[in-house]
Amino acid sequence: MRALETVLLAKGYVDPAALDLIVETYETKIGPRCGAQVVAKAWVDPAYRQRLLADGTAAVAELSFSGRQGEHLKVVENTGQVHNLVVCTLCSCYPWPVLGLPPVWYKSAPYRSRAVIDPRGVLADFGVTLPRDKTIRVWDSTAEMRYLVLPQRPAGTEGWSEERLAELVTRDSMIGTGLPHPAGAGA
Template sequence: MHMHDHDDDHHHDNHFSPMEARVRALETILTEKGLIDPEAIDVIVETYETKIGPRNGARVVAKAWAEPDFAAWLKQDATAAIASLGYTGRQGEHMRAVFNDGETHNLVVCTLCSCYPWSVLGLPPVWYKAPAYRARAVMDPRGVLEEFGVTLPADRKIRVWDSTAELRYLVVPERPAGSEGLDQEALADLVTRDAMIGTGLALSPEARA
């Protein structure tokens, strides 16, 4: 892993914690001995990236959709609101929730390294760490969104939020039409990881089905 020249707060993402280091070492040994298939590891990682990890965030969003009081708390003090559901960051980092609406679409990037809200979104996707995403999300957010298949109305403002080691962002996507009768677990099924980064939208109930 190469080091960055930025301030020390950003180095934490480039060091494995002792637990991660052990897992990586074990992975390497087991793979070399032919005991596990690297593709099987990829499946596990993919599950944490797209299913298990982001489920926490999806529940936060679903609760905000269903409960106006919780949405207000999330807007005012996201760190505390999210912690009330048992999801807290490992470095004690603060969270801020930004809400998409008819006027503004929010997009999250970390230009300095790859700070990411692990506690609500699990593992960061590979593209989130890529220099191309980190540079272009700031310079051409509309173009980046179109590459992710998200075409917004021309009058919709796009606001880009830059994560740091101290402050990480969770995008609360707009609640999709047709989701009125769903309970919170079913609502959470509509919330994708990409929607909570801002590179996607929440799924409609038909799309989920």
């Protein structure tokens, strides 16, 4: 496919910006997109949460969306003290079997370089402001190890079903550039 793409690009039959635009339209339609279900289950089921944090690959496979590729998935948990942010500084490694296609900004050079140097600034660009005393941990993905953020469960969701909780889980909250929707947001 890369050969075909190279030839079409060289002859001007496709243009990279247009390709990105088309792919972006469908980026939420790629892969099993099961991340939200994984997070919601971890919120309601403490034993599952334990297994997920201990071995992300196996715990995600339990929900039968097995990652086809060999890479390992490590789940990192946000707490009152720590916020996690995922980046791939080298290229754009991404847990797509869980999250679908990476958003275009994830692949951009500014995000890849700034996420490490100035994570707080990057989060501010995404509209996320964290307390100054909260630690931000940045995880750099590789071809062998992908990361998924387990966000904090929003307040006021006691007794909610997994399905209802899953609607609060955004893609960005599992990359760390966002937070889940609050309980009040109409989903």
